[in-house]
Amino acid sequence: MIRVCVIMHDNLIQEMSITGHANQADSGHDLVCAGVSSIAVGLLNACDLLASDCFELYMQDTIKVVVVKNNVNTQTILRTGLIQLQTVVQQYSEFIEIVKQEV
Numbered sequence: 001m002i003r004v005c006v007i008m009h010d011n012l013i014q015e016m017s018i019t020g021h022a023n024q025a026d027s028g029h030d031l032v033c034a035g036v037s038s039i040a041v042g043l044l045n046a047c048d049l050l051a052s053d054c055f056e057l058y059m060q061d062t063i064k065v066v067v068v069k070n071n072v073n074t075q076t077i078l079r080t081g082l083i084q085l086q087t088v089v090q091q092y093s094e095f096i097e098i099v100k101q102e103v
Contacts, residue, residue: 002036002096004085009103013078016043017064018085022095032095035088043081050077 002022007015018040022032040063047055047065054074058064065081067074082098089096 001094002032004082004096004098006082006098006100007103008100012070012075013067013082014070014103015064015066016078016081017062019062022092024092024095032088032092036085036096039081039084039088043077043084046077046081047074 002018002020005015005017005019006013018036022030022036024030024032041059043065044057044059044063047057051069051071051073054067054069054071056064056066056068058066065078067078085096085098089098
């Protein structure tokens with residue numbers, strides 16, 4: 001299962017991480033993994049190209065975005081990515097979950 005973990009503080013996204021595998025189909029045919037990977041890489045690219053000084057970005061086993069400078073742009077980028085991931089959950093909830101944590 002793919003797990004999206006969203007860390008919130010005062011209703012602002014502080015961190016988002018994506019881990020795991022959908023295992024919806026054989027490797028190379030897994031549409032859920034392909035969709036989530038596309039969203040995740042697009043999110044990292046948007047963070048880097050539109051507000052690179054506001055984020056720490058990681059792409060290893062876990063894809064992770066950490067906000068270091070919060071503003072309207074950072075929240076718009078992250079909330080857009082979250083909405084896209086929630087759309088995947090609506091169709092494929094047995095393969096992906098989103099967990100929000102308030103700190």
